[in-house]
Amino acid sequence: MASNNGGWQWAASTGCDAQPWFRIFNPVTQSEKFDAQGKFIRRYVPELANCPDKYIHAPWLLPRSEQVRCGVEIGRDYPAPIVDHVLARKKTLAMFKRVAG
Numbered sequence: 001m002a003s004n005n006g007g008w009q010w011a012a013s014t015g016c017d018a019q020p021w022f023r024i025f026n027p028v029t030q031s032e033k034f035d036a037q038g039k040f041i042r043r044y045v046p047e048l049a050n051c052p053d054k055y056i057h058a059p060w061l062l063p064r065s066e067q068v069r070c071g072v073e074i075g076r077d078y079p080a081p082i083v084d085h086v087l088a089r090k091k092t093l094a095m096f097k098r099v100a101g
Contacts, residue, residue: 026085028057028058028085032057037056038051038057041057047077050069050072051070051072059074060074062074
């Protein structure tokens with residue numbers, strides 16, 4: 001929607017922003033901050049419904065024994081991560097630094 005154009009630009013750090021740094025959102029951190037018990041995840045990702053709170057935001061960290069107990073196998077029932085957010089953030093900041101000078 002055009003009415004949310006500014007919101008999307010703000011979230012992507014591509015629009016006008018008073019912040020003097022690049023904003024890079026981490027989906028795990030955002031999930032922990034705004035849905036601590038993982039209610040949204042449990043509702044819309046039923047494969048993780050039995051996942052302990054400790055791992056609900058990063059289920060790929062579930063030890064094998066917990067995966068068996070919860071009935072979810074990472075890589076089979078729920079995909080393994082394809083992005084390492086810590087590494088991606090570092091690379092992105094380095095790239096922005098090179099471009100911004």
